[in-house]
Amino acid sequence: MHPAPSVIFFTTFSGLGFGLLFFLGLGFPGVTGWTAFAFFAIAYLMAVGGLMASTFHLGRPERAIKAFTQWRSSWLSREAWCAVGALVLMGLYGLGLVFFDARWTVLGLLGALFSMATVFTTSMIYTQLKTIPRWNMKLTPVKFLSLSLAGGALLAGQVSIALVLLVIAGLVQLYTWVEGDKALNASGTNMATATGLGNIGHVRAFEPPHTGTNYLLKEFVHVIGRKHSQKLRVIALGLMTIAPIILLALPFSHVLGVLAILSHIAGVLTARWLFFAEAEHVVGLYYGKR
Amino acid sequence: MTTLPAKTDKKLGLVIDLDTCVGCHACVISCKGWNTENYGAPLSDQNAYGADNSGTFLNRVHSYEVQPPGDAAAQLIHFPKSCLHCEDAPCVTVCPTGASYKRVEDGIVLVNESNCIGCGLCAWACPYGARELDQAEGVMKKCTLCVDRIYNENLPEEDRQPACVRTCPAGARHFGDLGDENSDVSKLVAERGGMDLMPEQGTKPVNKYLPPRPKDEMPEFDVLAPFLEPVAEEPKGFLGWLDKTLEKL
Numbered sequence: 001m002h003p004a005p006s007v008i009f010f011t012t013f014s015g016l017g018f019g020l021l022f023f024l025g026l027g028f029p030g031v032t033g034w035t036a037f038a039f040f041a042i043a044y045l046m047a048v049g050g051l052m053a054s055t056f057h058l059g060r061p062e063r064a065i066k067a068f069t070q071w072r073s074s075w076l077s078r079e080a081w082c083a084v085g086a087l088v089l090m091g092l093y094g095l096g097l098v099f100f101d102a103r104w105t106v107l108g109l110l111g112a113l114f115s116m117a118t119v120f121t122t123s124m125i126y127t128q129l130k131t132i133p134r135w136n137m138k139l140t141p142v143k144f145l146s147l148s149l150a151g152g153a154l155l156a157g158q159v160s161i162a163l164v165l166l167v168i169a170g171l172v173q174l175y176t177w178v179e180g181d182k183a184l185n186a187s188g189t190n191m192a193t194a195t196g197l198g199n200i201g202h203v204r205a206f207e208p209p210h211t212g213t214n215y216l217l218k219e220f221v222h223v224i225g226r227k228h229s230q231k232l233r234v235i236a237l238g239l240m241t242i243a244p245i246i247l248l249a250l251p252f253s254h255v256l257g258v259l260a261i262l263s264h265i266a267g268v269l270t271a272r273w274l275f276f277a278e279a280e281h282v283v284g285l286y287y288g289k290r
Numbered sequence: 291m292t293t294l295p296a297k298t299d300k301k302l303g304l305v306i307d308l309d310t311c312v313g314c315h316a317c318v319i320s321c322k323g324w325n326t327e328n329y330g331a332p333l334s335d336q337n338a339y340g341a342d343n344s345g346t347f348l349n350r351v352h353s354y355e356v357q358p359p360g361d362a363a364a365q366l367i368h369f370p371k372s373c374l375h376c377e378d379a380p381c382v383t384v385c386p387t388g389a390s391y392k393r394v395e396d397g398i399v400l401v402n403e404s405n406c407i408g409c410g411l412c413a414w415a416c417p418y419g420a421r422e423l424d425q426a427e428g429v430m431k432k433c434t435l436c437v438d439r440i441y442n443e444n445l446p447e448e449d450r451q452p453a454c455v456r457t458c459p460a461g462a463r464h465f466g467d468l469g470d471e472n473s474d475v476s477k478l479v480a481e482r483g484g485m486d487l488m489p490e491q492g493t494k495p496v497n498k499y500l501p502p503r504p505k506d507e508m509p510e511f512d513v514l515a516p517f518l519e520p521v522a523e524e525p526k527g528f529l530g531w532l533d534k535t536l537e538k539l
Contacts, residue, residue, distance in 0.1 A: 059406070059409075059423055060407045063387070064407055069387060070386050070388050073293045074384055074385055076411055125411070128384065129380075130417070131417045189491065194417075197354060197502075200358055201356045201362075201364075218344075281414070283419035
C-alpha cells in the first residue's frame with residue numbers, strides 16, 4: 001500500500017490524542033483549571049489535527065460531511081460518529097474542569113469510552129479488508145488500541161501505567177509483525193486463484209495492460225519500502241517502546257518525560273509508515289507483484 | 291444504500307472467453323471512449339503525451355504465460371479484467387457516504403458520483419482492481435456495465451449491450467442475465483465450466499471467465515515414420531574428424 005503521509009499522520013496523532021482523552025476522562029491526572037486546559041489543548045490538537053489530516057487524502061473533501069450517513073454498514077462512517085461523539089463529550093467535560101472546577105464524572109467516563117471507540121473504529125477500517133491479508137486479523141485492533149493507550153498514558157504523565165502499557169504495546173507490535181509476515185501465504189490468494197489459470201500450470205505475468213503506471217500500481221503496489229523493513233522494525237520498536245521505558249525508569253524529570261514522548265511519537269510514525277508500506281494488496285498479483 | 295440487497299431480480303454481467311480473446315485491447319478503447327462521453331465524469335488522462343503518462347480505465351487486458359507441467363508448450367493467455375459486479379461486493383459496504391450501491395433490479399454495482407468523497411476505501415476493498423480514482427475529478431470510477439446503453443431505446447437494438455461486448459472482434463465477450471439459468475450466457479458458463487476469480491475472497495462475482503480449452507497434442511506425422519532408417523546422429527568422414535579435433539582443443 002502507498003504510505004500516504006496524510007493517513008500516517010492521521011492514525012498516529014488521532015491515536016495519541018484520543019489515548020490522552022481516555023485518561024483525562026477517567027480522571028488521570030485529576031487536574032482542573034489552567035493545568036487541565038493545557039492537557040485538553042494538547043489532546044485536541046492531536047485528535048483534531050489528525051482528523052483534519054485525514055481529509056487531505058480525499059478526492060472531494062468538500063463533501064466530507066456525507067461520511068456520517070452510512071453508520072449502519074461502514075466502519076469509516078462509524079469512526080466519524082465516534083470521533084465527533086468523543087470530542088463533544090470530552091469538550092463539555094473539559095469545560096467543567098477548566099472553568100467551573102467541577103468534575104462531571106459520568107460525562108468523563110462516556111467521553112473515555114467514545115475515545116477508545118474512535119480508535120477501535122479506525123482500526124476496523126483496516127482490519128475489515130480481506131484484500132490486505134496483513135491487516136485482516138484480530139491483532140490489528142489490539143495493536144491500535146494498545147498503542148493508543150500506551151501513548152495516552154505517556155502523555156497523561158501516568159508513569160507507572162505507561163511503563164506496563166508500553167511493554168504490552170511493544171509485544172503486540174512484535175507479534176503482529178511475525179503473524180503479518182505469514183498472512184498473504186495463509187490467505188490462499190495467489191496468482192493461480194487470481195487468474196483461475198492455476199490448474200493449467202505455472203502462471204507468470206507476461207505483459208501488463210499498460211506501459212506506464214496507473215492508480216492501482218501507485219496506490220496498492222508499493223514494493224520499494226520493504227527493502228529496509230527489518231532495520232526499520234528495529235528502529236520503530238526502539239523509539240516506540242524501549243527508549244521511552246529507559247527514559248521513564250531514570251529518576252523523573254520533565255525533560256526526560258518530554259524526550260520519552262517525542263521518541264515514542266517518532267517510533268509510532270515509523271511503525272505506521274511500515275504498516276502501510278509493507279501491506280500487500282492482492283490486486284498486485286494480477287501484475288505478478290506482491 | 292451501502293448495505294447490499296439480499297437478492298437482485300436479475301444478475302446482469304459478462305462472460306469472458308479466455309480461449310477466444312486475442313488481446314487486441316479493442317474493448318479497452320471502446321470502453322474508454324463510451325464512458326468518457328457519457329455517464330458521469332469523463333475518464334481523464336494525466337500527462338497523456340509526456341514521458342510519465344497515466345489515466346483512468348475501467349477495463350484492462352493483462353497477458354499471462356502459463357507453463358503446463360512437463361514438456362508441453364507454454365500458453366499465452368490474454369485476460370481482460372473489469373468490475374465483476376459481485377453479489378457480495380465488499381466495495382459497497384465499506385462506502386461511508388452511500389455513493390456506492392448495488393441495484394436491486396439488475397445487480398449492477400454503480401457509483402453515485404455526486405455523493406462520492408473520493409476516500410478510495412472501495413478501491414482498497416476490491417480484490418480485482420476494478421475501481422480507479424479519477425485524478426482530475428477526484429471521484430471513484432468503475433464499470434457501469436454500460437447502464438446508459440443496455441436500456442437506451444434511442445440506440446438500435448443491436449447496440450443495447452456494453453461497449454466492450456459490442457466492439458469485441460473475436461466474440462470473446464458475452465453479456466446477459468447470469469441469474470437466469472436458461473439465458474445464453476448461463477448455458478455457456480455451464481457448458482464451458484465458467485469460473486470465478488479469487489473465489490476464496492468470498493465476493494461471489496457475477497462475471498464469469500471461460501477457461502482456455504485444452505490444447506491439442508501434436509499428432510505423429512507419418513505412421514511409418516518410426517520404421518524409417520534413423521538419420522545419422524554421429525558425423526562421419528571429414529566432418530567427423532573436424533568434430534573430434536575441435537572437441538580435443
